[in-house]
Amino acid sequence: MKKMLRFFVLLLVVLGIAAGVGMWKVRQLANSHLAIKQETIFTLKAGTGRLALGSQLYEEKLINRPRVFQWLLKVEPELANFKAGTYRFNPQMTVRDMLKLLASGKEAQFPIRFVEGMRLSDWLTQLREAPYIKHTLKDDGYATVAEALKLEHPDWVEGWFFPDTWLYTANTSDIALLKRAHERMKKVVQETWDGKAEGLPYKTQNDLVTMASVVEKETAVANERDRVSSVFINRLRIGMRLQTDPTVIYGMGDSYNGKLSRKDLETPTPYNTYVISGLPPGPIAIPSAASLQAAAHPAKTPYLYFVADGKGGHTFNTNLASHNQAVQVYIKALKDKNGQ
Numbered sequence: 001m002k003k004m005l006r007f008f009v010l011l012l013v014v015l016g017i018a019a020g021v022g023m024w025k026v027r028q029l030a031n032s033h034l035a036i037k038q039e040t041i042f043t044l045k046a047g048t049g050r051l052a053l054g055s056q057l058y059e060e061k062l063i064n065r066p067r068v069f070q071w072l073l074k075v076e077p078e079l080a081n082f083k084a085g086t087y088r089f090n091p092q093m094t095v096r097d098m099l100k101l102l103a104s105g106k107e108a109q110f111p112i113r114f115v116e117g118m119r120l121s122d123w124l125t126q127l128r129e130a131p132y133i134k135h136t137l138k139d140d141g142y143a144t145v146a147e148a149l150k151l152e153h154p155d156w157v158e159g160w161f162f163p164d165t166w167l168y169t170a171n172t173s174d175i176a177l178l179k180r181a182h183e184r185m186k187k188v189v190q191e192t193w194d195g196k197a198e199g200l201p202y203k204t205q206n207d208l209v210t211m212a213s214v215v216e217k218e219t220a221v222a223n224e225r226d227r228v229s230s231v232f233i234n235r236l237r238i239g240m241r242l243q244t245d246p247t248v249i250y251g252m253g254d255s256y257n258g259k260l261s262r263k264d265l266e267t268p269t270p271y272n273t274y275v276i277s278g279l280p281p282g283p284i285a286i287p288s289a290a291s292l293q294a295a296a297h298p299a300k301t302p303y304l305y306f307v308a309d310g311k312g313g314h315t316f317n318t319n320l321a322s323h324n325q326a327v328q329v330y331i332k333a334l335k336d337k338n339g340q
Helices: 002-031 050-059 067-074 095-104 120-129 142-149 172-195 206-220 222-238 245-254 263-265 287-297 321-336
Strands: 039-042 085-087 111-115 165-168 305-308 314-317
Touching: 002 067, 002 095, 002 142, 050 067, 067 095, 067 142, 085 095, 120 142, 120 172, 142 172, 165 172, 172 206, 206 222, 206 245, 206 287, 222 305, 222 314, 245 263, 305 321, 314 321
Parallel strands: none
Antiparallel strands: 039 085, 111 165, 305 314
């Protein structure tokens, strides 16, 4: 009888020690950092259970004790309520931190930067190359985009997307991102249109966006935008052609090789403002909010000309003679810069 009692006492002691060691291992794993040295993107598929999660974490070398991991989920069941999604793990995370993140459903956010001054076609290329985006557009044609977004004005495509850094989660569709950018641009354009100066030669909001796109391509200097806008507004008012190179380049499409020749300036296209009068038929790039404001509130100036000054800005003039002198100054500055 005494031997049996001793046996049970010894067994209880052994079991107690084993349980203590087991709990120690569980706590140690829970508080240990993930087995990674850099940020890691982890995707958990829908329907993944406890065993499958442990196996996946082990296979992807995020944890090194899958059995102890299962004990942890049993000891702390609140950590087992993980949600499917794509998550961002970092080396500072403990296993418990990771499980809390999986339970929160706070998926990783990925940035995509749509830059002002670019064309929509450039943005569509970015979308094709961006990670974790669900591609649903059959092609990158503007008509395809207009149809997919059900645009109110199917021909108002170029220029009608707001430039910004947009965040998205995995499996966000290309159309969903474009829709967000389009809705934001519509709102900004409407607000700009409602607050624009009186007497501007715009018939539609697309005219405003078109002018803003030209301003965007002509200068990157913030305090020049309203003056550049004033030059084009002044020209429109007196029936003078805009004669702006970026419109020629846009009209040339893929045939543009980085340089403009006199022949290019003389070759008619719907966008060649050396040949056509008035604004081009639509935007030539995606304008910033600042360029929209400049188009809506041009400075009150007598200027009809401007040319680069070789220092990053432009020289503005009221007459052709002074403009030609400024052109010569610019040419000399270029030669001096190139050591010619």
